[in-house]
Amino acid sequence: MSQFLLIHASAIRLGVFVGIFAVMAVWEMLAPRRPQPIGRAKRWPSNLGIVVLDSVLVRLLIPTTAVSVAVFAQSHGWGLWQALQAPVWLVLVASLLVLDLAIYLQHVLFHAVPGLWRLHRMHHTDLEFDVTTGARFHPLEILLSLVIKLGVIAALGAPAAAVLIFEVVLNATSMFNHGNVRMPLQLDGLLRWLVVTPDMHRVHHSWYPRETNSNFGFNLPWWDRLFGTYRAQPQDGQMGMTIGINQFRDPRELRLDRMLWQPFRGSVNSYPINARPEHTNGADMP
Numbered sequence: 001m002s003q004f005l006l007i008h009a010s011a012i013r014l015g016v017f018v019g020i021f022a023v024m025a026v027w028e029m030l031a032p033r034r035p036q037p038i039g040r041a042k043r044w045p046s047n048l049g050i051v052v053l054d055s056v057l058v059r060l061l062i063p064t065t066a067v068s069v070a071v072f073a074q075s076h077g078w079g080l081w082q083a084l085q086a087p088v089w090l091v092l093v094a095s096l097l098v099l100d101l102a103i104y105l106q107h108v109l110f111h112a113v114p115g116l117w118r119l120h121r122m123h124h125t126d127l128e129f130d131v132t133t134g135a136r137f138h139p140l141e142i143l144l145s146l147v148i149k150l151g152v153i154a155a156l157g158a159p160a161a162a163v164l165i166f167e168v169v170l171n172a173t174s175m176f177n178h179g180n181v182r183m184p185l186q187l188d189g190l191l192r193w194l195v196v197t198p199d200m201h202r203v204h205h206s207w208y209p210r211e212t213n214s215n216f217g218f219n220l221p222w223w224d225r226l227f228g229t230y231r232a233q234p235q236d237g238q239m240g241m242t243i244g245i246n247q248f249r250d251p252r253e254l255r256l257d258r259m260l261w262q263p264f265r266g267s268v269n270s271y272p273i274n275a276r277p278e279h280t281n282g283a284d285m286p
Contacts, residue, residue, distance in 0.1 A: 017175075040130075051136075053139055066164075070158050078155075079154060091159060095158040104217055107216040119138050122263065126243065126254070129205050177195070177218065200221065200232075203231050206234045208235065214229050245269070
């Protein structure tokens, strides 16, 4: 089983990515939640270009996969689960929950530490919100996130099957909850107890710092509710809210070259958690 996962993990992940991306792209065309004045032609080349660049750099600089680390850790008896010798079913479920919690905490960390926010804010400088926003991350953030994830996997001794399931589900839900898609409000309210929905996560992309620093979950919505970071709706409403942050609002910033240079330009502003807003006398203004 482990050998099969090692051989086919990348193909499985790519297949799911392409399939979910296609479904979400069609859904956005047929039932968009919000109008997009800038449009795909100006945004998608750079957003998809960063995906290609991230993938190439990860393969070159960290030539291993999360599944490979899981197999290696298990074969050497590493990790918490190995020490506890828990039942397989419990290890599988616990691994999925702990990995998702780790992603939530990492996300909060990237909003809390000014230096890390510089890397992460590129994800927030998209001026519109759709399926490609879910894959728009700076290469340095991707590399650092991968190192953290590999460390968590090794520390847990998470089984390869759990790691692959987690990566596939996280990839799929990230594209789903960044979708510019319309669904019945009652359905959204129900799904919010099981998975992060687009209306829930869109609040996180508001230009108000207090809303940017809410709804950190990518997959499970429970952590936001448990740790008090859940916000049901943006103050300006789903249709009236402004996407992005108060820096880099020139549409030229959507170019790939300018996106890559954003972490090294400008101040961190008032967005990091507990930062004092600049030039607003403490008011939470964009």
